[in-house]
Amino acid sequence: MSRPVLITGGRLLDPSQELDGPGALLIRDGRIEACGRDIVGPDDAEVVDVDGLVIAPGFIDVHVHFREPGDEHKETIESGARSAAAGGFTTVWTMPNTDPPIDDPAAVGFVRAAGERAGGARVYPVGAASRGLQGEKMTEVGELVAAGAVAVSDDGNPIWNAGLLRRLLEYTQTFDIPVLQHAEDTGLSCGGVMNEGKVATALGLRGAPNAAESGMVARDCYIAELTGGHLHVCHVSTREAVEQVRRAKECGAHVTAEVTPHHLALTEDAVHGYRTEAKMNPPLRTEEDRQSLLDALVDGTIDVIATDHAPHHYEEKEREFDDAPFGVVGLETALGVAMLELVGSGRLSLGAVVDRLSCAPARIMGLDVGTLRPGARGDIVVFDPAERWTVDASTFMSGSRNTPFVGKELVGRVRATWVAGERRYELPREASPFREGAPPYVGQGSV
Amino acid sequence: MPVASEAEVLLDEEQTDATLKDLARQLLEREPDPAELLLVGIRRRGVELAERLATEVEAQGGVAIPTGSLDITLYRDDFGQIGPKPVIGSTELPVEITGLHVVIVDDVLHTGRTTRAALNELSDFGRPRKIELCTLVDRGGRELPIQPDYLGCRFEVAPGEEIAVSVPSIDGELSVRRVPVERKK
Amino acid sequence: MTANTTNGGADGLGLGKDLTGLQQLTCEQIEGILDTAEPFKEISERRIKKVPVLRGKTIVNLFLEPSTRTRISFEFAEKRLSADTVNIASSGSSVEKGESLVDTARNLEAMRIDMVVIRHGSSGAAQFLADRIPSNVINAGDGQHEHPTQALLDLLTIRDRLGSIAGRRVCIVGDVRHSRVARSDIWGLMRCGAEVAVCGPKTLIPMGIEELGVTVLSRVEEAIEWAEVLYVLRLQLERMDAGFVPSLREYNRFFGVSRERLERAPGDIAVLHPGPMNRGVEIDSDVADGPWSLILPQVTNGVAVRMAVLYLLAGGSPERAESAKEARE
Numbered sequence A: 001m002s003r004p005v006l007i008t009g010g011r012l013l014d015p016s017q018e019l020d021g022p023g024a025l026l027i028r029d030g031r032i033e034a035c036g037r038d039i040v041g042p043d044d045a046e047v048v049d050v051d052g053l054v055i056a057p058g059f060i061d062v063h064v065h066f067r068e069p070g071d072e073h074k075e076t077i078e079s080g081a082r083s084a085a086a087g088g089f090t091t092v093w094t095m096p097n098t099d100p101p102i103d104d105p106a107a108v109g110f111v112r113a114a115g116e117r118a119g120g121a122r123v124y125p126v127g128a129a130s131r132g133l134q135g136e137k138m139t140e141v142g143e144l145v146a147a148g149a150v151a152v153s154d155d156g157n158p159i160w161n162a163g164l165l166r167r168l169l170e171y172t173q174t175f176d177i178p179v180l181q182h183a184e185d186t187g188l189s190c191g192g193v194m195n196e197g198k199v200a201t202a203l204g205l206r207g208a209p210n211a212a213e214s215g216m217v218a219r220d221c222y223i224a225e226l227t228g229g230h231l232h233v234c235h236v237s238t239r240e241a242v243e244q245v246r247r248a249k250e251c252g253a254h255v256t257a258e259v260t261p262h263h264l265a266l267t268e269d270a271v272h273g274y275r276t277e278a279k280m281n282p283p284l285r286t287e288e289d290r291q292s293l294l295d296a297l298v299d300g301t302i303d304v305i306a307t308d309h310a311p312h313h314y315e316e317k318e319r320e321f322d323d324a325p326f327g328v329v330g331l332e333t334a335l336g337v338a339m340l341e342l343v344g345s346g347r348l349s350l351g352a353v354v355d356r357l358s359c360a361p362a363r364i365m366g367l368d369v370g371t372l373r374p375g376a377r378g379d380i381v382v383f384d385p386a387e388r389w390t391v392d393a394s395t396f397m398s399g400s401r402n403t404p405f406v407g408k409e410l411v412g413r414v415r416a417t418w419v420a421g422e423r424r425y426e427l428p429r430e431a432s433p434f435r436e437g438a439p440p441y442v443g444q445g446s447v
Numbered sequence B: 001m002p003v004a005s006e007a008e009v010l011l012d013e014e015q016t017d018a019t020l021k022d023l024a025r026q027l028l029e030r031e032p033d034p035a036e037l038l039l040v041g042i043r044r045r046g047v048e049l050a051e052r053l054a055t056e057v058e059a060q061g062g063v064a065i066p067t068g069s070l071d072i073t074l075y076r077d078d079f080g081q082i083g084p085k086p087v088i089g090s091t092e093l094p095v096e097i098t099g100l101h102v103v104i105v106d107d108v109l110h111t112g113r114t115t116r117a118a119l120n121e122l123s124d125f126g127r128p129r130k131i132e133l134c135t136l137v138d139r140g141g142r143e144l145p146i147q148p149d150y151l152g153c154r155f156e157v158a159p160g161e162e163i164a165v166s167v168p169s170i171d172g173e174l175s176v177r178r179v180p181v182e183r184k185k
Numbered sequence C: 001m002t003a004n005t006t007n008g009g010a011d012g013l014g015l016g017k018d019l020t021g022l023q024q025l026t027c028e029q030i031e032g033i034l035d036t037a038e039p040f041k042e043i044s045e046r047r048i049k050k051v052p053v054l055r056g057k058t059i060v061n062l063f064l065e066p067s068t069r070t071r072i073s074f075e076f077a078e079k080r081l082s083a084d085t086v087n088i089a090s091s092g093s094s095v096e097k098g099e100s101l102v103d104t105a106r107n108l109e110a111m112r113i114d115m116v117v118i119r120h121g122s123s124g125a126a127q128f129l130a131d132r133i134p135s136n137v138i139n140a141g142d143g144q145h146e147h148p149t150q151a152l153l154d155l156l157t158i159r160d161r162l163g164s165i166a167g168r169r170v171c172i173v174g175d176v177r178h179s180r181v182a183r184s185d186i187w188g189l190m191r192c193g194a195e196v197a198v199c200g201p202k203t204l205i206p207m208g209i210e211e212l213g214v215t216v217l218s219r220v221e222e223a224i225e226w227a228e229v230l231y232v233l234r235l236q237l238e239r240m241d242a243g244f245v246p247s248l249r250e251y252n253r254f255f256g257v258s259r260e261r262l263e264r265a266p267g268d269i270a271v272l273h274p275g276p277m278n279r280g281v282e283i284d285s286d287v288a289d290g291p292w293s294l295i296l297p298q299v300t301n302g303v304a305v306r307m308a309v310l311y312l313l314a315g316g317s318p319e320r321a322e323s324a325k326e327a328r329e
Helices: A077-086 A105-118 A141-147 A162-175 A198-203 A211-227 A239-250 A261-265 A287-299 A334-343 A350-365 B013-030 B045-061 B113-123 C027-043 C069-080 C101-110 C125-130 C148-162 C180-191 C220-226 C237-241 C248-255 C259-263 C295-313 C318-328
Strands: A005-014 A019-028 A031-036 A046-049 A054-057 A059-064 A089-094 A122-125 A179-181 A231-233 A255-259 A380-390 A409-419 A422-426 B008-011 B037-042 B067-070 B101-109 B130-138 B150-154 B161-166 B175-180 C058-063 C084-089 C115-120 C136-142 C169-173 C195-199 C215-217 C229-232 C270-272
Touching: A005 A031, A005 A350, A005 A380, A019 A054, A054 A350, A059 A077, A059 A334, A059 A350, A077 A089, A077 A105, A077 A122, A077 A409, A077 A422, A089 A380, A089 A409, A105 A122, A105 A141, A141 A162, A162 A179, A162 A211, A211 A231, A211 A239, A239 A255, A239 A287, A255 A287, A261 A287, A261 A334, A287 A334, A334 A350, A334 A380, A334 A409, B008 B013, B013 B045, B013 B130, B013 B150, B013 B175, B037 B045, B037 B113, B045 B067, B045 B101, B045 B161, B067 B113, B101 B113, B101 B161, B113 B130, B130 B161, C027 C148, C027 C180, C027 C295, C058 C069, C058 C101, C069 C084, C069 C115, C069 C136, C069 C148, C069 C295, C101 C125, C115 C125, C125 C136, C136 C148, C136 C180, C136 C295, C148 C180, C148 C229, C148 C270, C148 C295, C169 C180, C169 C220, C180 C195, C195 C220, C215 C220, C220 C259, C237 C248, C270 C295
Parallel strands: A005 A046, A005 A054, A059 A089, A089 A122, A179 A231, A231 A255, B037 B067, B037 B101, B101 B130, B130 B150, C058 C084, C058 C115, C115 C136, C169 C195, C169 C229, C195 C215, C229 C270
Antiparallel strands: A005 A019, A019 A031, A054 A380, A380 A409, A409 A422, B008 B175, B161 B175
C-alpha cells in the first residue's frame, strides 16, 4: 500500500449516511479512515484538492460483459476494468457468457485473477447458472462461489425451465447469492431484432413484443415468492414488467431489479435509419415504457442502474441490421446519461442518482462498498456534476466504440476514481478545462 | 411561351405562311411521286409545321400526305450533361417507313445535333429509301456536317440571342422572332 | 433517408441519387415517375425495342436473394436503354463465400459501376449500400422493408384502369406482415391519396399498421364489398411451416380470392397480384385468368416503370454540364 490519501475541498455526497456537504476524506491502507468536515491528514498524506467537485462512493455495476476469454478483440478484462474506472465504477460484476463460458471454478478463478491484475475497477465474476448456459443442469454453485463468484446467471439466455429456476432460487440461498435472470420468452421474441410495433412494421424488421419480457418476469416473481430466494431482474425494459416487480415486492418476495441508462434515455425511434447502435436485447421500447422505467427508478420499484455494457467490434456492427450483434457499451456514459435523464429532468436529486449507482447496488447485493463510512473500502469517485461534454467514442478506454450516444451532449463527468485507496483513473487534463483557481491535484504537503 | 417585348419579329403570320407554301412547292417539285412522302415533325413545334406543310402539299398537289411525330429526347448525344431530365414526348409514326421518302421537319436548324438524333431514331424504325431535312429557319452555327434540303429562310443571330418560332397550337400565333436567350435555371 | 445528391440528383423530380423506397417520396414525385413511364411503354411496342439513352452505362444487378421475374424485368429495362448489364446472383457470388455487404460495396465502387440494382434478404440493405457507394442504387426488394418499383408498376396499372389513384379504395389481401410489396404499396397509395385497407388472418397483419393510416378488415368478403382494387399477396409455404396459418387449404377456404366471392362485388373490381402466383391458394385460376385480372398489364408496365426509374436516376447533373462546357471552350 502507498501513502495515505486525503481528498479534500470537495462536496461529500453519500446517501448511505445521508451526507451532503463540504468536506474531506482520508484513506489509509485501502480503507476509509475518516470522512467529514475539518479532517486533517497526517504529514505524509498525498493531498488532493478537488476544488468543489463531488466526492462520492464509487459506482457499482452488477451487469457488464467483458469478452475474455474468447472475444478479446472486443474487450479484455483489463480494458473493461479500465473502462469501468473511467466511468466512475469501482466494482463491476461480469456476466459468464464468454467463450468458453464461466461455468466451472477454474474459469471463475481466471476472471478473478485477471481482474485483480487489471488495475481498474474491482472485477467480480458472475458464474453460469446452468452448465454451458444450456439451461438444463445446474452448475456447481457452491464451488463457483468458493472460487469467487458473486452470483449466478445465464444472461444472454433466459433460464427458460421453471423447474430449474425454482431449484436455483432455493439452492443459492445456502450461499446467499442472487440469481440474475435475463427474462425473455424466446417463443414470443421469436428472432425479433427490435421492439414489435409501428416502427418495426415500417422498417420491415421482426419485432419482439413487451409480452416476451413481462410474461416471464411474472412467472419468475411467483417462483421467487414460492422459494424465498433472491431474484434479480436484469435490464427491465417494459412497463408491464415494472408492474410485476412492484406486485412481487408488495407481497414481500425477495425481488430486485435493474435498468440500463440507454433504456432510460432512448426509445424505438432511435432505430430509424437501421442504426445498429440502437440494437440491443431487450430492445428499446416506446415512450410510454420509458416513462414508466423512469418513474420506477424514482419510486424504488427498480432498485439500481446497471449498464449491461456489451462491447462489439465496429466491423460486426457495420452490417445489415438483422445480422449485427445485440448490445451497446455503457460504462463511460452511464453517469452522463443518468444525470441528463434524472437530474436534468428534475425527477431525482443528485444524491438519489448516486444512490442508484452506488449505495443501492451495495445494499441489495449485500456488499461492503457503496458508502463513505469509516472502515469501508477506499472506493471513491470524484465527479463534476455540472460539466457538459460531448461523447467522442474514440476517447473511450473500452476496447469497443458501439454507443448510441455518439455526438450527444451529456451532463456530469467523472474526474478521478480510486479503488482501495489507489487512484485508478484520472481524466486527462487537456480533455476538460478546470475551474478557475488552484489546480485540483496538488502534490505533497499537508493542508 | 411568352415572347419578350424586345423581341424582333422576323416573319409575321402572313410571311410565315407564305414561306410554308413555298416549302410545299419545293417538295412537290423535287418529289415526283408524292404518294411516297412521309413528313415527320420533330417535337415539339416541328409537329404542327409538318401538319401545315402536309395540308399545303395536299392543297397544291392533290395528294394526302401522312405525317408523324418524332420525340428525340432519348437519342440526344448530350444526355450525360444536361440538367433536369426533359419530359419525354411520344413518337408516332403512322406507317411503316421502310422504302418511303421521309422528310424530317423542324422549326430551327442550329448545330445539327437534333437532326442527327432524329436520323438515329428513324433508323431504329426501318430503312427509308431517302431521308431529307426541311427546316423553316437556318440560324447557322453548325457542329455537324448537316445541311437542309428544303429551307425557309436564313437569319443571323448575335451571341445572347436565339430564333423563336411560334405555332398556334403551342404559342397561340404563327411567327418567327429573334429573342434574347432565356436565363436557364 | 433524405435524397442524396452526390451523383445525379438532377432530375426535375428531385429524386436524388437512389430509389430505396416510396416512404420518403411525395405524390408529385410518384406521379412524375408514372408519367415518365408512359413513353417507355411505347418503346416496348416498337420493332427495335431499344433507345441509346443509357449507352455506355454499366449497371450491376446484385440479386442476393433468388428472383427470376424481377431480375428479368430489370434486365429488359436496362438493355432497352442500351446499358451494359452484369448479373450477380446469390449462388456463386462472393457473398455466398462470406464476403460482407460492406466489402461488396467497396468492390463495386472500385470497379466504377454506374448503377446497382439490389435485391437482398435483409431490411435496410438497399439504404446500407446506397450510403456507402456513389453509384445510383435501386432497391429491388430488401428483406421485408420495401420493393418500390413493384409498387410503382402497381400504381401505374391502377391509374391506367381507374383513371386516378386519389380517392380510390384499395385493399391488400394476404400476408402483409412479411411483405415488402405491401409496405411499398401502402406508402405509394397513401401518398397519392388513395384509401388503403389490409385484410388477412390476424397472424399475418403486423402490429401498428393502423397507426400508418391503414384500415384493417377481418374477412375477405368485407374487402371485396369495400374495395375497387384488390391486391392479392402471395402466401408462401414457409408461413404454414412456421405456424402462421394451419394449412394452405384452410387459407384458401377463408381468404382465397375466388370467382364466387368476386361475383358478389357490388361494382367493378380489379384484381392485381405481384407474382408469382400460388394458384389455388391465395388466388384461384379463374380469377387470375379472368376478366377482373390486371396481372398481365402489371408485367408490361413493370418494364416501362423500371426504364423510367433508370432514366430518371442516371447521368446528367448541372455541375457536369458546366464543366463539360468549360472543357470545350
